[in-house]
Amino acid sequence: MSGRLVRVGYAQTLHYLLFGVRAVQFRCSRPALGARHWPVFGVPGQSVALTIDDGPHPEWTPRMLDLLARHRIRATFFLVGARVRERPDLARRILAAGHVLGNHSMSHPQPFAALPAPSVRTEIAATQREIEDATGVEPRLFRAPGGNWSRDVLRATAESGLVPVDWTVNPSDWRSPGVDRITRSLCRSRAGHVLLCHDGGGDRSQTVAALEAALPRLLDRGLRFVIPAAAGR
Template identity: 75%
Template sequence: MNGAPDPDHTPWSYLSAQVLHHLLFAVRGQQFLRRRAGLGGRRWPVFGVPGPGVALTVDDGPDPEWTPQVLDLLARHRIRATFFLIGARVREHPELARRILTEGHVVGNHSMWHPQPFAALSPARVRAEIVETQRAVEDVTGAVPRLFRAPGGNWSPKVLRATSELGLLPVDWTVNPSDWRSPGVDRITRRLSRSRPGHVLLCHDGGGDRSQTVTALATVLPRLLDRGLRFVVPADDGG
């Protein structure tokens, strides 16, 4: 789901977006190794959460096959998660977007069409992707997202500026099992099991076969709970 071509998409903007994409790998690696990942703000993405908790974030849904399985698993362990939803999929599966909220989870904005590289889009297209998703989620659920995650985590000053101007908090991650690649249940499980207090975990419930993710989470979630970790929401203010 990459959306329509952007008319202001130049070779230079594409190249700079790709450079930023690779630089962010190093930033995330540094955040993972820090004693406490950065809490971010309006002009810098959230990489961590305060206190002894971890945050489970789930991207690219809602999906009619995998989202219900993830939700059932979360309900079984009484875990609250954040779902970064794609606007077009919210319109396709409104009942799932409503179920996510009804079951106590938080919904975030993950753009309307998930175009990549996101930072290569024109400022107008970046803003439109975010605004259209805000409308889609509000139309379907009555809730207005407060969190935004750039597709592919492709941040730039332009993207962060639009996020801030629209009153959203940018959220990245510290633990990435690359489950979207379907690397195998064991690899996803090992990576997620390395989570420590303050980390933001990245998983996916849309965009492909997510059976490996669901199977891995069935092992990882009780394992993390047994270690005394609790699951929180990025920038949770108790609301």
């Protein structure tokens, strides 16, 4: 069996094991705040963190920013380097709106953990350069594409001086399962949870509509929206 097939099999196994990890973190009274070689799954206090992946996108990112501005919510946008290269203006707009920029790899390859270690480092480093060139700010947070972590991925993240960030609430909005389903999933969030949504990679109209419905409900419950690992304070 080739080395590539071995790495893919390993990555797929990790992918499914992480479903179980996230289920445990979701049920914990306080999800893990992370460590050098362990991703952030939670945030402290009476807070949640909204994270938005796969952008920037010329249609959905501006709509997401307008929505967040109306509710005065600060989020973390995990950006794909190749998309930042195409639309550096949107990366700057996200930053100017008060949000935090995170690294989500250069080309979003999957399964990410199947990449050779040098390729993982290149994906991370190239995105750091793209975001810094576009905005003048170097990200401090990293999310592996698909949440596909491995020892090599976590090691490369740490060596790059980045904090690995995962999630506890995943409405699978990238599948476009319907506004009601996404809304219900987001509304299950409670203090400590990290929420995952997307503004890139496809039609995100359902995500925007679901957040419009869910965010006021979460705010009404007294939840504050913060940044994982207090990055960008």
